[in-house]
Structures are given as structure tokens and as C-alpha cells.
Amino acid sequence: MPRRPDFSAVGHSQPRLDGTDKVTGRSLFTDDVVLPGMLCGRVLRCPLPRARLLNIDTSRAEALPGVKAVVTAQDAAGIWLGINQPLLSPEILNHVGQEVAAVAATDEDTAREALKLIRVDYEPLPELKDMKAALAPGAPLLHAKAKGNIAWEQADDHGDPDAAFAAAHHVRTDHYVTNPTHNCYAEFHVAVADFTRSDKLTVWTPTQSALLFQKSLAAGFKLPDSGVRIMCLNSGGGFTGRTATRPHHFLAALLSRKSGRPVKIRATGDEEFIMCRAGGRVEYRFRSGVDRDGRLKVVDADLLFDTGGYVESQMIVILLTSSYLDALYPVEATRYRGRLVHTNNLPYYFHHGGGLAQFQFAFGQHVNSLALDLGMDPVDFHLLNAVEKGHTTLRGTHYASCGLKECIRKTARQAGWKQKRRRKEPLKGIGIGIGAMASGAKGLFKHDTSAAFIKVGDDGKATLFVGLPDMGQSSHTAMAIIAAEVLGIAPTDITVASGDTDLDPLDVGAFTQRGTFNTGNAVKNASLDARKQIAKTAAAELGVRPSQLKFSHGQITVKNQPDKVMPFAKAVFNTLHSQEGRFVMGRGFYNSPLESGSMAYSFGAQIAEVSVDPDTGVVTVEKVTAAHDVGRAINPRIVEGQIDGQIFSGMSQALFEECVMDDGQVLNPSRLDYKMPRAWEMPEVEHIIVESVDPHGPFGAKEVGEGPIVCTMQAIANAVADAIGEPVTEMPIAPWRVLKILGRRKDVA
């Protein structure tokens, strides 16, 4: 990474501000919350994939000494999750582990005992084991409004796909499958709920969006938004798994309201796999056409998403995947059909990348195969086709900055792509994956606002208030760097305050990779507001105009007058300790001026090198070369960390992770049985940071929160195909799937 002498904070690697507390175990998480009189809550769950609730008798549980509250469907009337799930269904249950009742007791043993004392009579109903069963004629309907068990459908053309296919030189069709996964954040689901007054509910919980949690709980309990206070001390990861409230948040609150005491519900290891709701199974069909020169002209995609027993916000995955058909290549036409299908599986939502990483596992392989069909080097294919700065997609997305081709070129050169492709070794393979990712996306509300507030103390140290949660992505440190750059002080001089909706400035949340871009812009604006107040003092004391001042390295200097200088802290001190007595406080916000979508997109390319063990079918990722256009690297080391984390998770999903389902049951519901690689299985990674300096980003920055993972799985899959001579079309690329192909293709082993 080139150092930028013109910046004193941005672009200089800064260890996470919360790093020491995290590694020494001093950081507090929700499970550390202990309140006077707090009860332990536990949940009774349905053991069947589909059943009718005939009768529930809680009298023996209620009589157990130490039990303070038991709630069933009648306590939860009117509370709905998402589109069609009652919090506690009074009649039909649609998945294994669905919540049936909950208890709060003085201790965990009593709560567990109370669950055993609740007697429930179920009538098993015929189940929908998978999407095939759900779509079969005459299949039982899970929800009256979901005709044919289709919970949501989007089908649209852009351009004239039929004409484009007719004109195409070559057309190819492929089918792919990705299987359900768990988000695998480090911290299990947990919530402490406290109805301190009948109109004030406080909930401590990890979250990616305190605002969405607040609005959801407020709606459920019919309170104004301000009647719900979300407290997020720290979040042990998110990966899209904490964007929405889950039943345990409501159940803890119901139990608190009924008992008049705070209630904590903490998921056990196996419950975690029922509650996670990451990506479900997806079946993809792609058909695309290219012209004689290898230009991609038209894409037709048909996708089926298993949404399980209920639907919440999974339609977003349809929105995102449909927009990806023309995101990377300037195609003439697209056709898209996406359907959410109800089954009696868990109501899965989506995983890190909003479903796009899985989508690109499929689409990236499809495009790779298209290039090979034409005898083209996939890198050349991408370079020929990739979008560039100034391009506007069929759907109207405009790229004000775009380093995609630079990423492709640099990663290919750095990885030695051409040479390695030439001197092909048996059972070794190399593959490329490319991607784009929005930096924030308006659509949930009319606004996509982030706000920030900063106060500067008379020791020159500042507190920066943001509503953006940091669930491990180090965004708080990035925010401190942005504020520090504006004020010309060190990021370590800034304390980032966040995690309390009563206090935080508004922020839509940490999803759609909006943090660095949206909240970063808000932080920049708030810091500029504060700087103006300090500049007034400094300018008066130095006898110059505020516009002549430069804030840098803890000093306020005057442009072209090197003798005039004043420490930042002194200027702040003098602003307060003065006749005016001004305390420096800055406020700012940012909202995308677009009606919908995003102002900025990041781009990336990754090249994976793998080797395959012919005896076991095990794939080893030897190296990943990753080039990412992040606009501007606010904190280069963390940008690399984000890339590393996503490569690790992408590799994990590509090769290992799968919630193995049977009859609606997760068969491997533990961190022992659900396979993930260990730290030492991390491949060597070479990072190439491309800075296209987006005109709208804070100091030019764009997202790096989900962009990298979108490239990883396809790169690995293409490398495996390169190694074994045939694509693996179902994820994960488990050893048994590799062995199946190797058994067929003795030529490569």
C-alpha cells in the first residue's frame, strides 16, 4: 500500500481501538449483563416439521417454585414476525424448533425443569420436505396466501432477451445448487429484555441494526419507537444473521412484561442452529448468450429459494440476485425469475453477502464455462466484458468509480495467471472470480440516513457518537480515523460511543455495506462542523482566516506560513476557557440523494489456487490473490483483515459448510459436527488494494464488508474445476462430491 503523505490518519494502518479489550477479554457482551432480579428464560420448541397444536397445559410448570412467568400463544396474540409468522402460533406449526411456549424462572435448572412440565399435544401433519415436494401438484399449502407454496415471485425482462438470444453466437445453460449454512458468528443469540415501565422496553442484544430491532419490537408491542431501547454492548459477529429480530427477543420481552423482572434468553448450541436463519438451499438455472467476439450479451436466470416454513425479508435476496445479472458486464438484455418456496424446513434468510456470494458461486462458474466454451482465457473474457467507470446498467445503476478491470489485471499479473495456466500440473487448479458490491442501498425507508455527533473535550480528545454497530468489522475504528483525519488528530484520541438507541444518532444499520460510505460521510460532516468551531479560535489567535488553516498531526498550521502553528488541544482548550466558553460539539448526517440503490460500488477480483487429494477428495486452497477496489482504504490493515475474513468464510462455505437437513431436522447442530476450517487451514493471501477514489465516498472510500466474499467461492470452484476437469455444481464442494467426479474422470487424477 502506498502511504499518502497528504493524510495524517486515513490510509495509515490503525489497530482496532477495541482490540486490546477484545483480546484481553475485557469487552462486555450481552451475556455479561446481570440485572437485579434477572430471570432465566427458556423456550419450548416444536419437535415436528409440521403439526397442529391440539392442547397445551402449562399449569404444572406455573406451579413449580421459582417459575415467575410462562407465556403461550395467547400472550403473544397480535405479534407477527415478518410476513406470515405469528410469534407463537396458536394452531399450525411449520418447522422443527418453532417456538411453542417460553418460561422465566429464577435459575436455569428451574427453567429447564419447567419446560419438561409443560404438556403439549400435537397432531402431526403431512410435511413439505423440500422444494420439489412443495411445488408438486396437490402439495399441501402451508400458507393460504402463498399460492402453490410460492411465497414471493419476481419475474422481469430488461432489454429484449428473446432477440438477444436469437442473435447470440453461442448459448449455454447450467444448473447449480447451494445448500443451507449457518452464519457462524462467534456469539450465540442472546437477549436480555426489561420492561422497566409498561411503555418502556429495554433490550440488550447483539445487533447489526438497532434501528430495525427498535422498530420491530415497537411494532410488536404497540409502542412508539422511542418506547423501545436497544442496547448493544458488543456483537460477536453478524454476517447478516443479526439484521432482524428473532422470536427470542419478543419472548424475553413478553416474559419480562408478565413477570415484572428482567429476563435473559441465551441460545444453547443446538438451538443456535435452529435460530440462525442464514442462507437456505438455492437452485439456479442460468442460460446466457455471447457474441462471436466473446461479448456477453444476454443472461437468463431462474432461481428457486427454499424459504422454509415462513417468510420474513427473504425477498431481498431476489432483489439482490436479479440486480446482479447486469452488474458486472454491460449485457444487452436480462431475464430473471426468482421464487421463494415454502417448505417445512427452517425459515432461512440469507448469509454474509445477502445471497450474492452463493449466487456468484453459480454465476461465476457459468460465466467461466462460457469462456472455456469459446476457448477463451477466463481472465481475457472478464477483461473484455467487465464494466468500467461511467457505465450505467440496464437497471439504471451508475458507476461513478470503478476499478474492476484494474483489479482483474493486477490480480492476474500478481498471481502469475498466464504462466500457471500454461504449465498445468495434475490435480492443481487455478480459478478467478469477480464481483461488485453496493456501498449502502436505499430502499428500506425513504431515507438511508446515518447521523453522527462529536464532542471535543478540553484535553483535545473527542467522543464520536454513531448509531452504526460494529460487530467485528472494525467500523468504529474506521469512523474514528475519518473524524481524526478531519480534525488532524490521532484516531486513538477518539472514543467511539455507540450501542444505545436512546443515545445514538440515527443510523439505518450495519448491512448493505453502508457503514464506511454512509456513516463515514456523516462522521466527516459532523467533524467538519466541530472543526469550524475550533478553527474560529485558532484563526483569531494566529491572526489569519479560518480557510488558511490546516489540521494535521495534532497541530493547526497556516498554509504557506510555517512559523504560525498551534496545537489542536490548545485551540480546543482556548475555545472553552474563553469569554465565549464554547464547548465544541459537531453534528452531521448523510443521506443518499438517490431514490433507491447505491451511490457507489466496490469491485474485486480473486484468483484461487487449489490442489486436490485424489484419495480423499479433499480440496486444499493453496493461495488466494485478491485485488479489491475499495475506493480508498481508510484503514489498510483492516481492509486486508476484511478481505482475509471473507476469503476464510468463502473458502469455508465453498468447501465445508452445510446444515445437513432431513425431515426438517438439522442433523449436525453443533460447532463440532458443522464443519468449518481451523485457523491454520487459512490459505496464503496476497492483497492488492485498488483505490479508485469514489467522488461521493468519505475521502473516496467505498465498502469492503461483503465485496470480497462474493469473489471467493466462484474462484475456488473454478480452480477446482480446473484441477479435476469438470465443475462441481453443488456447494459445498465436499470431498464426496469431488470423489464422484474423480471416479468418472480418470484422466485428471
Add this chain to the structure above:
Amino acid sequence: MPRRPDFSAVGHSQPRLDGTDKVTGRSLFTDDVVLPGMLCGRVLRCPLPRARLLNIDTSRAEALPGVKAVVTAQDAAGIWLGINQPLLSPEILNHVGQEVAAVAATDEDTAREALKLIRVDYEPLPELKDMKAALAPGAPLLHAKAKGNIAWEQADDHGDPDAAFAAAHHVRTDHYVTNPTHNCYAEFHVAVADFTRSDKLTVWTPTQSALLFQKSLAAGFKLPDSGVRIMCLNSGGGFTGRTATRPHHFLAALLSRKSGRPVKIRATGDEEFIMCRAGGRVEYRFRSGVDRDGRLKVVDADLLFDTGGYVESQMIVILLTSSYLDALYPVEATRYRGRLVHTNNLPYYFHHGGGLAQFQFAFGQHVNSLALDLGMDPVDFHLLNAVEKGHTTLRGTHYASCGLKECIRKTARQAGWKQKRRRKEPLKGIGIGIGAMASGAKGLFKHDTSAAFIKVGDDGKATLFVGLPDMGQSSHTAMAIIAAEVLGIAPTDITVASGDTDLDPLDVGAFTQRGTFNTGNAVKNASLDARKQIAKTAAAELGVRPSQLKFSHGQITVKNQPDKVMPFAKAVFNTLHSQEGRFVMGRGFYNSPLESGSMAYSFGAQIAEVSVDPDTGVVTVEKVTAAHDVGRAINPRIVEGQIDGQIFSGMSQALFEECVMDDGQVLNPSRLDYKMPRAWEMPEVEHIIVESVDPHGPFGAKEVGEGPIVCTMQAIANAVADAIGEPVTEMPIAPWRVLKILGRRKDVA
């Protein structure tokens, strides 16, 4: 109280916003703080009034299982409290209960056991039992720099007192004594300290000034101010008892640093009486001269304050009492001498009223006697002499508003003063006391700034951030009312956030009665800033100019156009959910433009009616009629509550409270033995609120935090003198003191 139809929030009684949580026990206090791994800290104290520390052996305590840290003087080197007290003295100990060592252990039993295992060898030294002993020639010197054991002395003339005395028609001299008291807040001293990093100390504790606590601990531990975070959940009273850090704050922090764990130190009942440091013994000599018409011309005061073994900020009591000589009457000249005297008593500071309530017990009786000397009705004397609006004192204090004469007139009329004085009954008495009190006072720093920040959510509810602690005076509710008045919404629509120096806007604190005036002005400014942003939206939608809008009763209306109206919440919603996407945030601050002193003074007069039991000497306060000029009553019910609380405390001090000292020991160190009245002993109170509408106060408001108590003790003392024919010159007016006089004066019984 007259209702003011032009205000929708100010002047309307509003129950405390935290009232429900307080009375239902939901409010959290420092002792509710439980942190992972938290240790119990306890303090080893000196049993002697003066001693040399010969040797201390902590080895057996350190070896006790469960003990995680022991600290002695060597751990505390360089940490000083106030002017001359080392946190842990390595050699000389100057009062009973002085801190010698501290331990932190996994539980309280182990901590207590560890204290017993510390062996200390003391050499007793000759002690200074009282001020007489301290001032005697040849007395041992407690501190080398305090010549003659005088820790601090102020002596000054204003005008020409000698000439004024020479010209006086009548001169009178009196002597008075007030004895040491305890602040008697409800919550004992407690602190949880957590050195989360070597450069970050967090301390949970009740406080009246988080800023002063932060600066004090930062100085002690050589950290920048921002390296110390003060967390004040709720404070169970203060009464000047929580303006400064005490040894336990530092000891908890030292123990935390040494053990690497959070440490809680909680005072026991008897420790509380050693740690409280309320008012010490004061001896007063007054000599004053009046002219032929009864005009007070000159006052000469000589005061001795027992400051105990050490001195911290007690010089403030000298500053305050000296300023009081010309505060109430436009005298020609004053002479003042005040001395802080070191003894081996506890290092007392001062009580509610900063020493002025005790001072007025004495001076108010002195003036009353002067009037009676002249055959004047004391009320007439006050009415003749009292200061008025526009007056500037000898010391330069200017009264921009002053309702003192109105208070005297109204209270006299309401109490039936003239009639009751005429039909005098035996052993019944009536007495008047008057007072003035600053609303904030610059002097501690160059600024006396309060800052505020407000955010308004899209449901129209706001969070108001202030650094002003509410230790029971209901100032947070007052702040909410001020913000509500500006925004035209209900105070209950506002959440007040406070109690965390990392987050709070700067505020010097809750002392010198600066809350309503200073912080209130800051809140008003912040709210106006927010209103402007909302007005922009509303004006655009209503098609008018922002200046035409009126915010009231949750509605935004247009002056003189009654059909144009818009709900406040809708205007805020539309400000956010708009093309601009603005999140409403307002910031503001207030700083007195004066170099020192106060912009506004409140005034008051109280008339007490008492009866005396001739057999027991017990004084019963039958009724108090209290008129107070508070500028503007922001929350009338709470203004009355503040008056009630101070009348109760004033009566308690006047008649009951005394830390009985012997050889430096408190002989009555418990809430059982330290006498206070019970709730049912509260006299009937009639409240008269006078609103002089100060030009600088928020909506005209001035303080009501300490003004009332200044009037109470003198009124009761004067009433007792009226009942038994002779003043009781020593406080408390305990039964035995009354009986002593009754024994002499058979005429009145």
C-alpha cells in the same frame, strides 16, 4: 400558582420523569453495578486522632486466599487530595478514620478478614482536640505550611467600616456556634472502579459533578481527562457531599489497577460518618451598626471554621460567607475575617448551602436582635433594608431581578405576622429569615459552561443529553420541560440522558445552584437549534416563513392563520423521510459572560412558627410560610418540593442534627444515633412562589436548590427566641440548650 396559558410546558407541574422508576425500585444505583470478576474493596483506617505510622505489614493479608490486591502508601505515592492530604500518608495521620491501607478480595468476608491480618504500628502523637487548642500558643503544627494551624485566611474591608461604625447610631455584637453535621443523603458512599486499560479508568459512583471527579482522578493517576470515565447511574442525594472525590474513589481505582479487576468499595454505616465531610464546627462573631432610622450601615464578621486534619476546598465557605455581608442589605461598609483552622477532627467541608445556611442561622439572628434592640418589628426592619432590583453590592454583584421585598411582604401577610406578633402566647414564637442565593457562580474555571445536545426521533420523541447530574433535585425533569417548551411537545416525550462523561456534553456540575440557570440555558439553546431544523420543513409544507411558526401542544401552528397546522411529530418525520433525509440534532451551550460570580440571584423569606415544651425543651415547628423568588417556576410542584425538602433539612439541622465529637471520634456514627426528624414531624408549609422573571434565566428562571434552606434555620431560631425570650446561639437548638435558657427565664414558661 397562576397557570400561564402562553406556555405549554413551563409552569405546568410535571411529575418527575424518573419518579415511577424511583418509587418502584427500578432505578439502578452504583451498588447495583455487578461486573465480571468484580472484587470487594475495604479500607483499613487509623483509630487515633493523630499518630505516626511506624510500620505496616501486609504480608499475612496478601497470603490470604481470595485476596487479590493490597495497597499501602507506597502504591499511592503522588496522589493528593485537595491542598495537603496524601491519599495514603506514609507517616503522619491526622484524623480518626484516615485511610491507611486497602484490600480487594473475592468477597466481603475475605476482605474484612484481610484487614484484620494487616499489622500496623502507630505512635500516638499529641492531638488538637478543637480550634481553641489549635490556636493556643505553642500548639503542635499539623502542617508546616499552615502557620499557627491556620490553613487559610481571608480578611478584607469594603468601604470604610471604621468610619461607618463611628457614625452608627447603635452597634451590637453577637457570638454564635454551629456544630458539625452529616449530609444525610440516602445513598451511602460507593464506587466501582475499573482500570480497563492502563490508560482508561472507569468509575461508577454517585456524583454532583462528573467533571470535577474526572479531573481529580485524571490528575491523581496522571491521565488525560478523557482517560477517566465517570459513570453516575443515579445519585441518592448529594447536599454538597458529592462535589469532590473522596479517598475511596482513588483506593478502588488503585486496587483495580493492581488486581486487574473491577473493584467496588461501599461505605458501611459507621464509615459513612467518617467519609461524609459535611459542615464542621463554625464560630461566628458579628458586630453591626445601624443608623437612627434602622438602616443597617456596617457589618463586621469574624469567623473560625474547624477544617479538621486536612484542607481541600473549604476556602469556598470563606468566599461565600464573606460575600453575604452585603448580599441582603445595601450596607456602606463591611469587614470580614475568616480563618480555616486545622484540628485533629475530621476534615469537614460544607453542607447544603455551602455554609450559608449555618451562616444565616447566626447572621439572621444577629440582625433580628438588632431590630429588636431598636424596637423595630423584624419584618419592618427587613422591608426597610432589603436590596431591590438593579442594586449592585459593595462587591460588585448586580441584581438584574430581585423579588426580596415581595417575598417578605407576601410571607408576612400570608403568615398573619402582625396579628400573631400582637397576640403573643406563652412558649409560642414566630420568626422570620431571609436569604439570597446565586444561580451558578463562575470561579472554578475561566468558563462556567453547560452544554446540551438533543436528538429528535421520527416518532417526535426526543433524547436530551446533559452533563448535569440529578441527585434527586429533579433537574432532569426541569431540563425536559425547558426543551419541551421550546419544541412545543410534552416533557414526557423527552428522555434525559446523562451520567457518563464519555457521552455527556460538558457540564461543570450540580452545585452553586447552576443547574436550572446554566444548563437550562444550554438546553434552551440546543432545543432552539433543533427547532430551526424542524421549522424549515414545516414552513415549506405550510407555505409560510419559519418565523411565523409557533410550536405548542405537540402542534406547529401559524400565527394568525388558524387553519394552517401540522403535528410536530409529522414535521420531524418528514424532515427525515425526505429527499434531504435530515436527522434532527440540536446543540447548544451557555456560559456566564461575567468574569466571576453569578448572573442571577434568587431571594426568599420564610416565617416559622414554633411551640416549646417547657418540660422537655423540645421545639416543635408548627408551620412555615415560605415565599421564594425563583424567577420563573419551571415545574411548580417540584419548586414546592425543593422548598419542602430544604425546610425539612433546615429544621432538622436547626433542631436535631449534630455529629457529636470527642477526641476526634464521632460518638453517634449511625442513622439511629444521629438525630433527624421523621416524615411526620414535617411542619405544615405554605408556599408562595414569586416570579421576578430574570432577564438572563431560561424563561426567566433562577435557582431553587439552596435558596430556601438559607432562610429556614434563622427563621426557626428567631421563632424560638421569640418563644422563650432569648436567642439560642448554638446550633442545633437541642432540648438541653432550650431547657438551660428556660431554667434562667421563668418569665416565659
